[in-house]
Amino acid sequence: MIYPARRSILIAAALAPISLAIGVAVPQYWFAGLALLLLLLLLCGVDALAAATADAVGAQWSGPRAIGVGEPFAIAVEVRAPVTGPPSIEVAIDNSPLLAGTDGHRRSVTMIEGIGDASFEFVPERRGQAELSQLWMRWRGPLGLVWRQKEALLAAHILITPDIxxxxxxxxxxxxxxAMHGMAAQLQVGEGSEFEALTEYKPGMDRRSIDWKQSARHTNLMAKEYRTxxxxxxxxxxxxxxxxxxxxxxxxxxxxxxxxxxxxxxxxxxxxxxxxxxxxxxxxxxxxxxxxxxxxxxxxxxxxxxxxxxxxxxxxxxxxxxxxxxxxxxxxxxxxxxxxxxxxxxxxxxxxxxxxxxxxxxxxxxxxxxxxxxxxxxxxxxxxxxxxxxxxxxxxxxxxxxxxxxxxxxxxxxxxxxxxxxxxxxxxxxxxxxxxx
Known part of the structure; x- marks a missing residue:
């Protein structure tokens, strides 16, 4: 897709009163104003032909295939263009109702030796399958008069799972x-409900764990150990x-x-x-x-x-x-x-x-x-x-x-x-x- 850039629109808006002034001041040269507009159209056509073609510009994305709800993540987009191509390319990414963009969905990518990187941050708001299907790229010609735009298939499917x-x-x-109860039974003295063993009572142990009958039999204080x-x-x-x-x-x-x-x-x-x-x-x-x-x-x-x-x-x-x-x-x-x-x-x-x-x-x-x-x-x-x-x-x-x-x-x-x-x-x-x- 090719359409005029802001610069060409401003030039056309500036040429309109000039053409009107020529027609009023010098009626016999009224066609001069029209010639200026035709010249602008010609320059736009040259600019469009000189710009990088859509087939020469491509993009690849990378990011998580699964993410927990509420966990921020980023989609990285790598843009490739000819080395002699545009100095910058604007990239816009699709959105999903399950995702919230934290900083917009458009980036301006600076191209260095034909390669540029963009990052889009999202926060999953709901569980499900989030789909980012489209990616748009546009770049100006050498004169900056027209935009060339390309729509690429992104096909990013991200599974939003419970947050772990x-x-x-x-x-x-x-x-x-x-830290795991039951794996070190000797640390569970006085706790739990299952009897583990009898042991000699030591200071610091729970007094309620003392088994008085066994203590009388052994003539020594004996305590019960429990495990969880x-x-x-x-x-x-x-x-x-x-x-x-x-x-x-x-x-x-x-x-x-x-x-x-x-x-x-x-x-x-x-x-x-x-x-x-x-x-x-x-x-x-x-x-x-x-x-x-x-x-x-x-x-x-x-x-x-x-x-x-x-x-x-x-x-x-x-x-x-x-x-x-x-x-x-x-x-x-x-x-x-x-x-x-x-x-x-x-x-x-x-x-x-x-x-x-x-x-x-x-x-x-x-x-x-x-x-x-x-x-x-x-x-x-x-x-x-x-x-x-x-x-x-x-x-x-x-x-x-x-x-x-x-x-x-x-x-x-x-x-x-x-x-x-x-x-x-x-x-x-x-x-x-x-x-x-």
């Missing part, structure tokens, strides 16, 4: 043998309803929950426990059988990626009753959800009561940063007061629901989105050390 950066960042710490029980059942229940689609710091709540759940699943598999996923909105969507072993983490990643976004309201009664019917043994159920109103909260509390009678429930709630900002903002206008009072009322209702959950016997975690994974992991390990599972 917390797992990667904490893997060294979590895989340290002294393995093969527990852990269920990660992810709410994918409408309320969980709201973004926190640019990433939907459900993706924040999935990332925190995967970190907990990684730790639980290394601890020797069995983990399963359960995704739901208006009805159960994803349900897996418990899996064990570190190699099963890849399977859990694939299952978590299948938890899709939904615009349906969450049906807690159907989801939690279905989950209760699936569980054949006592389990730790970690529920990631958010309740937008008190009616949903009442339904959730009613559905949780049967689970609490048999299972251990850990409820995870992420702070609503938008409501907290509205409630704490200094009002400058009358409508700011209304927003602040409304936000404070919603936060108060939220706190009352969490208090009722605690009174029912559920363990509740209130945390920021960026520390949710660590908070859930630490609470899981604490419950495991206490033998509550």
């Amino acid at each position: 950066r917390p797992v990667r960042q904490k893997s060294a710490q979590l895989l340290h043998r002294d 029980e393995r093969n527990n059942n852990i269920v990660l229940a992810i709410d994918a309803g409408r309320a969980m689609g709201d973004p926190i710091a640019g990433v939907p709540r459900v993706d924040r929950a999935i990332s925190a759940g995967l970190l907990t699943a990684f730790v639980a598999l290394k601890e020797g426990d069995r983990v399963s996923f359960f995704g739901f909105d208006s009805r159960p969507r994803v349900a897996t059988n418990p899996v064990a072993g570190g190699r099963s983490f890849a399977l859990l990643q694939q299952v978590a990626a299948r938890i899709d976004y939904s615009s349906n309201e969450t049906n807690y009664t159907l989801a939690l009753s279905t989950l209760a019917a699936r569980l054949q043994r006592r389990s730790l159920i970690i529920i990631f959800t958010d309740f937008p109103d008190t009616i949903s909260a009442e339904l959730m509390l009613a559905a949780l009561k049967p689970l609490l009678s048999r299972h251990l429930v850990l409820f995870v709630s992420m702070h609503d940063e938008e409501l907290e900002a509205l409630a704490s903002a200094e009002p400058t206008q009358p409508q700011d007061v209304v927003r602040s009072v409304t936000a404070a009322g919603l936060l108060r209702q939220r706190m009352l629901v969490l208090t009722r959950l605690r009174r029912l016997g559920a363990h509740v975690i209130e945390t920021q989105h960026d520390t949710a994974g660590s908070a859930v992991m630490e609470n899981y390990l604490r419950l495991k050390r206490r033998g509550s599972l």
Whole structure:
């Protein structure tokens, strides 16, 4: 495609009044103004012929084939042209609704010996398959009067997966043998629920571990050592309803929950426990059988990626009753959800009561940063007061629901989105050390 550049348009705009002035001042030479415009057209044609052809300009891209949601990444584009070609080429890249460009989608590439590089930064906002199909390049001729443009097929397919950066960042710490409970039984004195051995009591040990009968028999203080029980059942229940689609710091709540759940699943598999996923909105969507072993983490990643976004309201009664019917043994159920109103909260509390009678429930709630900002903002206008009072009322209702959950016997975690994974992991390990599972 060839079209005029800004320079030729400005020259044509400048020639128009000159041609009019010639026609008025010297009517017999009116054609001189037309000759100037024809000369400009001729120069544009020469400039187009002298510019590099579309076949001589090409581009290649490089970038990740898979990336976690919310994880910034870059697409690098290498542009090639003849050595005697244009000194600079403008490059524009296609966009995907799953990606957000952090610094625009157009770059001006300086060509050095016929090669130039451009980088486009993106942030994945949703899981799925992002497609960047087209790439546009344009360059001016030697006179700068016309643009030549080429449209190239980019065909960049990027799989946006659940974010496992917390797992990667904490893997060294979590895989340290002294950090994994049950792998060093002698460090678990006074913790856990399974009897390990009798040992001589030493200062610093828990006095409640003293076995007085055995101490009398051996005429020496003897203490019981326990080790943390393995093969527990852990269920990660992810709410994918409408309320969980709201973004926190640019990433939907459900993706924040999935990332925190995967970190907990990684730790639980290394601890020797069995983990399963359960995704739901208006009805159960994803349900897996418990899996064990570190190699099963890849399977859990694939299952978590299948938890899709939904615009349906969450049906807690159907989801939690279905989950209760699936569980054949006592389990730790970690529920990631958010309740937008008190009616949903009442339904959730009613559905949780049967689970609490048999299972251990850990409820995870992420702070609503938008409501907290509205409630704490200094009002400058009358409508700011209304927003602040409304936000404070919603936060108060939220706190009352969490208090009722605690009174029912559920363990509740209130945390920021960026520390949710660590908070859930630490609470899981604490419950495991206490033998509550």
